[in-house]
Amino acid sequence: MAKLAEFESRTGRRPNILVYLMDDVGWGDLGVYGGGVAVGAPTPNMDALARDGLMLTSAYSQPSSSPTRATLLTGQLPVRHGILRPTLYNEAGGLTDAITLAQLLSDAGYVTQAVGKWHMGENPGSQPQNVGFDDFSGFLSVSDLYTEWRDPYFYPEIVYSEERTEMMREFAFEKYWVHAEKGGTIEQIKEIDIEVSSHLDEYWKDYSIEFIEKMADSDQPFFLYHCTRGAHFDNYPRDEYKGLSPAKQAYKDTIVELDDILGELVEALERTGQLENTLIFIASDNGPEMESWPDSAYSPFRGAKGSTWEGGVRVPAIFYWKGMVEPGRVSDGLFDISDIFNTCLTLAGAADSIPTDRYIDGVDQTSFLLAEEGLSNRKYIYYWLMSYFSAVRLAEYKYVQFAESDSGEGIVNPGGFTGYIMAFPYYHLYNLYLDPKEEHNVSIRKLVFTDLFIEAMQKHIATFREYPPGVNIITGH
Amino acid sequence: MAKLAEFESRTGRRPNILVYLMDDVGWGDLGVYGGGVAVGAPTPNMDALARDGLMLTSAYSQPSSSPTRATLLTGQLPVRHGILRPTLYNEAGGLTDAITLAQLLSDAGYVTQAVGKWHMGENPGSQPQNVGFDDFSGFLSVSDLYTEWRDPYFYPEIVYSEERTEMMREFAFEKYWVHAEKGGTIEQIKEIDIEVSSHLDEYWKDYSIEFIEKMADSDQPFFLYHCTRGAHFDNYPRDEYKGLSPAKQAYKDTIVELDDILGELVEALERTGQLENTLIFIASDNGPEMESWPDSAYSPFRGAKGSTWEGGVRVPAIFYWKGMVEPGRVSDGLFDISDIFNTCLTLAGAADSIPTDRYIDGVDQTSFLLAEEGLSNRKYIYYWLMSYFSAVRLAEYKYVQFAESDSGEGIVNPGGFTGYIMAFPYYHLYNLYLDPKEEHNVSIRKLVFTDLFIEAMQKHIATFREYPPGVNIITGH
The missing domain is CATH 3.40.720.10 (Alkaline Phosphatase, subunit A)
Known part of the structure; x- marks a missing residue:
């Protein structure tokens, strides 16, 4: 520069x-x-x-x-x-x-x-x-x-x-x-x-x-x-x-x-x-x-x-x-x-x-x-939750496949070391401009973006095939 | 001035x-x-x-x-x-x-x-x-x-x-x-x-x-x-x-x-x-x-x-x-x-x-x-929810006796025109410095403040006896 x-x-x-x-x-x-x-x-x-x-x-x-x-x-x-x-x-x-x-x-x-x-x-x-x-x-x-x-x-x-x-x-x-x-x-x-x-x-x-x-x-x-x-x-x-x-x-x-x-x-x-x-x-x-x-x-x-x-x-x-x-x-x-x-x-x-x-x-x-x-x-933020490939952010959108519960069964003192893994059978999509608190999953309304995220995730996952990590990873996709 | x-x-x-x-x-x-x-x-x-x-x-x-x-x-x-x-x-x-x-x-x-x-x-x-x-x-x-x-x-x-x-x-x-x-x-x-x-x-x-x-x-x-x-x-x-x-x-x-x-x-x-x-x-x-x-x-x-x-x-x-x-x-x-x-x-x-x-x-x-x-x-903020005397704020503390639910039974599109009145049989107390999101009721831990709020509420309620309002009010205290 x-x-x-x-x-x-x-x-x-x-x-x-x-x-x-x-x-x-x-x-x-x-x-x-x-x-x-x-x-x-x-x-x-x-x-x-x-x-x-x-x-x-x-x-x-x-x-x-x-x-x-x-x-x-x-x-x-x-x-x-x-x-x-x-x-x-x-x-x-x-x-x-x-x-x-x-x-x-x-x-x-x-x-x-x-x-x-x-x-x-x-x-x-x-x-x-x-x-x-x-x-x-x-x-x-x-x-x-x-x-x-x-x-x-x-x-x-x-x-x-x-x-x-x-x-x-x-x-x-x-x-x-x-x-x-x-x-x-x-x-x-x-x-x-x-x-x-x-x-x-x-x-x-x-x-x-x-x-x-x-x-x-x-x-x-x-x-x-x-x-x-x-x-x-x-x-x-x-x-x-x-x-x-x-x-x-x-x-x-x-x-x-x-x-x-x-x-x-x-x-x-x-x-x-x-x-x-x-x-x-x-x-x-x-x-x-x-x-x-x-x-x-x-x-x-x-x-x-x-x-x-x-x-x-x-x-x-x-x-x-x-x-x-x-x-x-x-x-x-x-x-x-x-x-x-x-x-x-x-x-x-x-x-x-x-x-x-x-x-x-x-x-x-x-x-x-x-x-x-x-x-x-x-271009992307890749979110990993321990060995789970949790989510990807692209621009204002966050595509989530694994996340941690912050309330629910047995959780009386919620926090990030207390929740359980939630694996979303489909996926959640959040617009972080309109929904900074991640309350509104809009995946079903924004299907056109799906492939962008899948492609991004697959490219990321491919790097682990090329450079195998020392830990077992759960990639979802 | x-x-x-x-x-x-x-x-x-x-x-x-x-x-x-x-x-x-x-x-x-x-x-x-x-x-x-x-x-x-x-x-x-x-x-x-x-x-x-x-x-x-x-x-x-x-x-x-x-x-x-x-x-x-x-x-x-x-x-x-x-x-x-x-x-x-x-x-x-x-x-x-x-x-x-x-x-x-x-x-x-x-x-x-x-x-x-x-x-x-x-x-x-x-x-x-x-x-x-x-x-x-x-x-x-x-x-x-x-x-x-x-x-x-x-x-x-x-x-x-x-x-x-x-x-x-x-x-x-x-x-x-x-x-x-x-x-x-x-x-x-x-x-x-x-x-x-x-x-x-x-x-x-x-x-x-x-x-x-x-x-x-x-x-x-x-x-x-x-x-x-x-x-x-x-x-x-x-x-x-x-x-x-x-x-x-x-x-x-x-x-x-x-x-x-x-x-x-x-x-x-x-x-x-x-x-x-x-x-x-x-x-x-x-x-x-x-x-x-x-x-x-x-x-x-x-x-x-x-x-x-x-x-x-x-x-x-x-x-x-x-x-x-x-x-x-x-x-x-x-x-x-x-x-x-x-x-x-x-x-x-x-x-x-x-x-x-x-x-x-x-x-x-x-x-x-x-x-x-x-x-x-x-010194105080008095919160009214329609005709309910909902809460009082004093310094960083908020004492709540009535509030609106923001989730729960039947609420799928939460918002302030959708919830129901929750009347707390005791009361909730929130510290808005430590808990800006009002998640932690600390009433039982901060009993010494109770009377300050009760007194504040009673003084506020007294103004309605002196100047009766045109609507029926639910004062709680």
């Missing part, structure tokens, strides 16, 4: 990349997406970046944390990279044979820094310092696994049992905030109890700011992959944030902190003269986790984290790059989190390094971001 | 007031409320006014058209002014004994102009020229009543029956776009068939622009009450707008037109040097009408037009007044459409004329609008 070439010749650099990935934050939580003040937690910094950048209304994650994160870093859908659901206590991940964005950027001369939540496996082969990051400071798993069993509100049966407490102490999962350098082994920094958990996002913000300050003097561009602890359950805001949101609830206070942290990172980039050199991508890893309500996000859409309804996978996504991404753009062009892989490599001048020995699902969205009225280069 | 006094001494005038009231447009339709591009119909003009003004996230209409309109013009809840539901073919309204905002502003020296939809009764005593407007150009009823029986898609049993077509011709409801001047009788301008209906918003825009231009030379301030035809079903966009929205659907094309029209009205105010002298209020009369889907609005909330769920009554509401309303404000302070009555009279220096012989539900929100960090002067 001419604009990118112009940037590089003007600055003599390739752009820095900051990914700010929040946890379990909903499409509807941000002010610019209809939340913010309306839902008791203003997000002025995110709103400002959205208004001064490109705000996406149809950006998609995977249904849960680990799958999304591995998709971002590999450019592959979960059925290809193999991490289909969140990794739990002491579980290995699936990055051992992966080729990651961090590795390729590192190979291309980027300084690669991971900060915060990892959650792609505790095994050494899946740890950040072994998959391309020069440095990592954060935790290997996910917020609740460090604290849930320490909280008598959630686990009286452990907290008030010496035997079970001892069992947890001996359970060999990583209980520490850890640090590691490229190729090394992790060192434990601090055991994460509830009090420490409250402060993690603050510590990690400081770590990233130090990194940003350090990089101001570097000739190398950087890739900063900053993943917050919040606002994943269970949120225990630190004292400064307790009750700071109008809603005064833990989740909402955490949103306020996450917004402040983003503001501070941007401020650090500006202060160190790097703001114009840095593409910032802000997103969430999935939709609201509703089984933990009220410690939950908000999405106007149907369904929740864990499902492939829009509520589970349609996430806030903002690109900001001062002087390079035209301000004030809002687009409903399709964007998949896997596109970050291809787009970042293109921005880094390393598109040639995109693997050809495996299928990459991401597409390069550089022109979507940088052209003044850029359009998405993606 | 000092700021208002300063305005008047600086300009030597009282402010003009433009109410731009859209029909059946949802909270979620506007870009700034999370719609716009995301739902296939961008609203750049409304978004710009919201960003440059005060955007309300907790503004409430009544559940349907006629009740809302009469509440705006009388400052009274429907159970007081008596119009509980939309007036239908040839029905009288209830304004004969009303004291309207238009009348009081007229008495205070304002030029009062009503344009567009009226829908508060076809009887002369309820017609605009007899309740305070100097001039009216529009229709007396509501969009679908002019066209539904002419459309073979909806009414083949009339269109293809000569006898029934004749019956409709003889049915003595007003089928014309009409004009009237103060105290006079209506004159028929044009019979409204489908083709004419397509153009009404264009004609009415021209009428309002002419009025704005004429007023530029006047010493008198004005009250322009501009009520659009759109986007009430059935929408038949005129050729220039057909397929103009990304969604290319009639409702969405109409939203694009309504946004353009607002832009043109603002442009006319600016061109004639009146923008700084004019408070603009933009709102909708109720939430989405879902029985007519896909010719329907969008709201992220539960329920629809006709109900007292948030989806029925929480509407977009924007105040814009260049130089007077601080730009960039977003507030979830409570606002009821009845507050327009008191607020406009205060702005006009005519607060003394607010009737004392009847109960006025509106409160003066001048300071909310004009103070830099103004807060709402309203």
